[in-house]
Amino acid sequence: MMPIDHDPTSNTTSPSFNMNPQDFPPSPHIDLPLASARAVSPCLEEVQRFCQDSSSPPRFSTLHGSLRPIILKFQDVIYNIQLPPTTESTTSPSPTTRVILNGVTGIVRPGELLGMLGPSGSGKTTLLTAIGGRLQGKLSGGSITYNGHAFSKSIKRKIGFVTQDDVLYPHLTVLETLTFTALLRLHKNLTRKDKIDQVDMVISELGLTRCRNTMIGGPLFRGVSGGERKRVSIGQEMLVNPSLLLLDEPTSGLDSTTAHRMMATLKALARGGRTMVTTIHQPSSRLYQMFDKVVVLSEGYPIYCGRASHVIDYFCSIGLPPGCNFINPADFLLDLTNGIYSDTRHEDQDVEHYTKLEHQDNNSPSCIKQFLITSYMNNLYPILKAETHHTFGDQNHSTLNPSSGSEENEWSTSWWEQFKILLQRGLKERRHESYSGLRIFQVLSVAIISGLLWWHSDVTHIQDQIGLLFFFSIFWGFFPLFNAIFAFPQERQMLIRERASGMYNLSAYYMARIVGDLPMELVLPTIFISITYYMSGLKPSPITFILTLTIILYNVLVSQGLGLALGAILMDVKQATTLASVIMLVLLLAGGYYIQHIPHFIAWLKYVSFSHYCYKLLVGVQYKGYEVYECGLEIRCKVLDYPTIKHLGVHNLGFDVLALTIMLVGFRILAYYALKMNQL
Known part of the structure; x- marks a missing residue:
């Protein structure tokens, strides 16, 4: 394993994952912004050429209702849960809380597709749930705003949330499922014909015309395919023409071809002026290149947040370049979130140096994770904080304002x-x-x-x-x-x-x-x-x-x-x-x-x-x-x-x-x- 080259003055050996920026000294490794020119290894250039987006998905049709763009900001989001008391007698008292999210910051603008990456249990779904206003309890710290406003019922109506599990009635057809959803969710000022027209439009745009009269299906009888079920779930949220669409593992259980088509659909929705956020466990290289931005989480701590195309540049700059056999950026990121790093380009070099390092503890998973967190706080966090603070000097997108109390309590239908x-x-x-x-x-x-x-x-x-x-x-x-x-x-x-x-x-x-x-x-x-x-x-x-x-x-x-x-x-x-x-x-x-x-x-x-x-x-x-x-x-x-x-x-x-x-x-x-x- 290649040693982690970092400033010996930085506190990377501490077992405490403290996210306060002032606790970390300035990093000498990178001068952001990341878009600045820098030397890139030949194998990295090959990877970048491979990851270039060669196609632009078509623009999604305009649905009924005005699309009000939302700029999503989440700043220093912290979420802790209370642990049940343990009866086991230990020498040291067990912690009463568990950190699920710690200091996650980011910004997503209309037209952008943000992917949240990380291993199971890293906090991706928790962060997505918090953004959707569905989190049980309150955040322990930080804030989530939509065009500078806190979450409200009026904003909730402009948010679509697609869960990982497709919860649908098995005996209803695709058309019936979307029709009942439209009748319930679309505003009462629309006529029944307008609502049915919107259903037909969504069915056409999501490629569900062939199966529109097919039952959804369940465990006891066959219905539509897995990809079609997922598109029906997305269609239910698209009926309200959401400005912000959140999806939890939209490619889960799908084959690579169907998953690619699903992501192409999401990319098209984003290009229509929507803000898109999705969690994804382990995307292929084809899927990864569709993301505009990524947030990488490790045990609730962010280690990267920014442009998806700059992620390799960033990790190269802090001394963690990928190996020559590197193909998929997502695989490389997931290894890092688990504290695993190896650079096969140097396997035949500095053998004596590696032998000495094997007896040191600075390449352990916990030490690598700590180094990644430290690098994030020193390099990325100041840029993100400045970006989120300066965003709302530009208010030309901020047309979504909180409604009055009477409007918030008003249902779409009687x-x-x-x-x-x-x-x-x-x-x-x-x-x-x-x-x-x-x-x-x-x-x-x-x-x-x-x-x-x-x-x-x-x-x-x-x-x-x-x-x-x-x-x-x-x-x-x-x-x-x-x-x-x-x-x-x-x-x-x-x-x-x-x-x-x-x-x-x-x-x-x-x-x-x-x-x-x-x-x-x-x-x-x-x-x-x-x-x-x-x-x-x-x-x-x-x-x-x-x-x-x-x-x-x-x-x-x-x-x-x-x-x-x-x-x-x-x-x-x-x-x-x-x-x-x-x-x-x-x-x-x-x-x-x-x-x-x-x-x-x-x-x-x-x-x-x-x-x-x-x-x-x-x-x-x-x-x-x-x-x-x-x-x-x-x-x-x-x-x-x-x-x-x-x-x-x-x-x-x-x-x-x-x-x-x-x-x-x-x-x-x-x-x-x-x-x-x-x-x-």
């Missing part, structure tokens, strides 16, 4: 429009799941088997009929409960992304979800009761049948509300399913069928069991006071005197309806506030 659009989207997406062949088969098979088991039972088999009614209450308590548990955990990522983009009000989403579930949750129990009721020989009166069906449907809604609440509180399917199993088992045992003489200290359980109230109501509407049954040889007794019914007590049915109503409303209110508490 609450009622949000509700209607979300309801329509939910019905289109969930109909495939709710009316799947497997679920229909499950309900029909149980209905037919139940009808056959209780085939033409009559009042003489009163215990059997009571058992069937209790089965109705527990089956249509379990089934909707466990289906509803999945609702919010499965849509959590989608809800987080759309809410972070300011697409709709949480209450509009919640009401659309509840209303949209009604036809899907009530059709199957209606079919079930219609089959089983008459097969089993229950009272053939139409009024009794309608009352029985109404009670079952009411029970379904209560059970569904409990499932929604459990899912919203825990936001984890496994935990919610486990807890629901325990709750339903307790409610089942306390329902009043298996045990009638419950000890007083635990008798309260039946009063919180919706299955108990449903069971009482079903028995109450099925049997009247004048009905009799054979209780012995030629002996007839009143049905209401049957021990099970008598102990159940079916006289005060109004209280049971009230109890179910309280649960119906209470569970749904609990679910809504659980979503709000989870910051959704």
Whole structure:
């Protein structure tokens, strides 16, 4: 390994990564600006020729709405997180905070594409999230400004954020996905036709015309390709014609050709006057040459920020030139961020000198990282600081101003429009799941088997009929409960992304979800009761049948509300399913069928069991006071005197309806506030 040639007076051996500029002496290695002429090695010249951009991507079409250029500045950004306390006993106390970002500074202008490079865990996504205003908590230091203004809701509407994972509804087509996004995000002053026209324009510009009517797809069925999914995600943000577009690992999971096309699309978007910032893990040389600027991070500390074409010049100037076998600047940068440096051009020179250096510690990864940080602070940081301070003497781009409080709280569409659009989207997406062949088969098979088991039972088999009614209450308590548990955990990522983009009000989403579930949750129990009721020989009166069906449907809604609440509180399917199993088992045992003489200290359980109230109501509407049954040889007794019914007590049915109503409303209110508490 080639030794690091640096000023012995500089503090490069200190283990402390302190980012205060005054702690570092002036560096004698480089006289910036970096564009100044300097001697470059022959192999470096070859690399520069290889990295020249040979093509200019086409200009992106103008979308609806004026594009207000944004000059993005981030100055001395510091972000720390609190670590949980450790119980391990150590000689030295463990740190209570962890540094994620430390002193990151940079500026991106309209028309520029900035790439953030660094290994996993270097802080790229954290910095991108902070720029997008989506960081949990506040910055520990520094500032991020947009045309000189702090982040606000008005600025948020001009920022597009594309996450690494493509969170899309699998059963919607490309056209439907972009259409619903446009209807929700574009301003209410635009007509529906204007919004549809904008969708068509985005589909055309992003090359999605061929797959516009293809479903997105998911784990269980094939849809569009990975590159097309990523372009759909970008298209959702492009609909609002963002001035600042942020992308987290846009080439992740794509082959080299698709990744190159993706970057060409981003380059075209930037050339249209937008400010573009993207994180990228390990770009190829073809991708690297598309960046105008790069920020290189190592464990949260910047080691370079500037023009992508000047990066090799800079590292050569501080004594870290690449080897002759160097091809990709990104590979060279990633080695440096990991504290790895080797210069193969000098492998056959100064062998004796290298042998001596092997016994020194000045080539260790930590020492190399410290040297890179020191060089950055001495050489690049003063230039960046001066550039960011002088930028806003030129205010001809600063047309984006903070809005008044009333405008910031204004949604793009009204609450009622949000509700209607979300309801329509939910019905289109969930109909495939709710009316799947497997679920229909499950309900029909149980209905037919139940009808056959209780085939033409009559009042003489009163215990059997009571058992069937209790089965109705527990089956249509379990089934909707466990289906509803999945609702919010499965849509959590989608809800987080759309809410972070300011697409709709949480209450509009919640009401659309509840209303949209009604036809899907009530059709199957209606079919079930219609089959089983008459097969089993229950009272053939139409009024009794309608009352029985109404009670079952009411029970379904209560059970569904409990499932929604459990899912919203825990936001984890496994935990919610486990807890629901325990709750339903307790409610089942306390329902009043298996045990009638419950000890007083635990008798309260039946009063919180919706299955108990449903069971009482079903028995109450099925049997009247004048009905009799054979209780012995030629002996007839009143049905209401049957021990099970008598102990159940079916006289005060109004209280049971009230109890179910309280649960119906209470569970749904609990679910809504659980979503709000989870910051959704």
